[in-house]
Amino acid sequence: MKSSQIKVSEIGEKGLIERIIEKSRTCSSCGFDNNTDLSNFATSIGDDSALTSVDMDDNSYLVTSTDMLIQSSHFPKGMTYFQMGYKSVVVNVSDLASMGAENIGFLLNIAIPKDMLLDDFDDLICGVIRACDNYNIPLIGGDTNEANEIIISGTAIGQVDKNKALMKYGFERGDLVCISDELGYAALGFELLALKEKDQNLYHEKIEKIKEIDSTIIDLALLKALKPEAKYDEGHILREHNTANNRISATDITDGLASEFYEILNSDRKYSNLNDSNSSNSYTKGIRIYEEKLPVEDEFKEIANILDLNYLDLFLHVGEDFELLFTINEELKDQLSTEMNYHVIGEITDDDTVEIVLSNGQIEKISSRGYQHLK
């Protein structure tokens, strides 16, 4: 039970940093006990920069990714401080995973309001540390600052074999378009949280109806919205199969599947142009997916209906599931299914368009609509 009303301003920046370092070793509030070797980290604790020993050779790329989460735009109402901290690691690890990279370290840069309760700060840090532990990415450094709302800027550092990095580009007509798991649950969760915030009565009315169909979907949707996970292992499996003759491309789905389709085509077009200056006008690759192949339960569709939502909208045009979108060639299909869970939902075409073959046989163009900041 929490009784403390101590504010972070009573501890101050330096005290908070000491607290983070302490918690990264062992934490009484969440029971965390770090067994990994921190001797290397210990050398530079409190110094101007973090020093990390890395085992890297000329055949590896250093892989870096940075993502900023801002309370008012990234954390839905109802998210706990622990979940905020956890998500700040996941979004960055997901970017590394989608390159097939091995994690090296995580830098946490956090700004918080002066009047934040120390207990809440502790919960947030527990979230960061637990996520770092889950993804085997040591917290190696960072900074704390003051702001009007919570801002967490994480930086994940990793490495990957130069020949095996999973780029967004590099697929051919006939390659299979795959996703690592079901999509749309986070989107459904966000809708539920927004409805709860807007109209409590309507929310409870809808929840009752949903429970008649499948109550576990509510839990799953809220879990995906509030505590997403990155597909770290899947990224590594794909990387191992990525060879010059059997190219695999991959990206994580953050802004929505449709938006990522256009992203990978855009990336592949640029790459093609870079390698063949004559190809700029002749790029005609496209993507075709099939409604029947989408991993969607009937209950999910019914629940979307209850909420007056189109399930395809949730599936295609909202992101934050952090599943992987990737392409493989036909030969790898069976082998890969013995190693990881995934779904083939379509293929790369030569039709210069992104389309879906609906269950009724109709073909519809998919728009690039997805989440984008500052628009």
Add this chain to the structure above:
Amino acid sequence: MKSSQIKVSEIGEKGLIERIIEKSRTCSSCGFDNNTDLSNFATSIGDDSALTSVDMDDNSYLVTSTDMLIQSSHFPKGMTYFQMGYKSVVVNVSDLASMGAENIGFLLNIAIPKDMLLDDFDDLICGVIRACDNYNIPLIGGDTNEANEIIISGTAIGQVDKNKALMKYGFERGDLVCISDELGYAALGFELLALKEKDQNLYHEKIEKIKEIDSTIIDLALLKALKPEAKYDEGHILREHNTANNRISATDITDGLASEFYEILNSDRKYSNLNDSNSSNSYTKGIRIYEEKLPVEDEFKEIANILDLNYLDLFLHVGEDFELLFTINEELKDQLSTEMNYHVIGEITDDDTVEIVLSNGQIEKISSRGYQHLK
């Protein structure tokens, strides 16, 4: 001349990222033309993470530093957008410089208000890119977001020889305490900017008086406050002289010289305890500096007086000059002065205190007071 009233929201996140990538190659607004090899960077442009080739072996540490600058707390009124961008690189490069590290790359994570003018955004990015160019640290990746005010979280990545990294700790009694250049100018600049904001009439009155003494000091103070530079070359020179027998310790002065004195003693105490479990109660190192040795012009003292400020306060208790504080042993003194500008201001003692010998012969204890967020 600027005529455009286009807002960043008309361009959107993806358009802005394209714009940053474009500007990092060549920029018509500031005339920048990048001649460095970007072929490696080009591979991962627009991908989930940045890929960088690094030439690193087992003898090197990966050096990482991240710093967040928030408009309302880090950017004084009167700072241009260009200067904001420039400073976001400098604060991170300064952390790498104070470890003696070689730069590898810079990640820019920026959040801006929706209604920011595109011209202003461009200026900010020009500042980032110009600073990256000056410090030879390529912009390798990043992210853009939306916030109520400008937030820039930068991450600098570098590398340093394990045996040569400049730590905060590792000095002995008798070692000389040195600073790389004059201090207090940034502090004076902040005071001038704050006064201008608070009372225009009084500001102009004071400025007139200051001009009678030395008008160049105003320019220098404002420059140090608005467009600081990092001591990158000096960090490298010190690193080269750092050997097991002749240990050099170093840190950059961000929160004030006095605060950094306590930081290095604290760091050295921890390091001593780590290496000698019996020493925890016997740590007695201290620092003594001499007012007469401080590089301060008489004009600076007079100007501080005009502003009703104590010059020693400006010198000791306000940071942001980004000069280096370092310790060397006596033998290196002459040799080093042929290679870089620096000032010996005191020595490491065995007196368990931080003190200043004033010009009148009195000895005063120096308090740890310095800038600290969330306090």
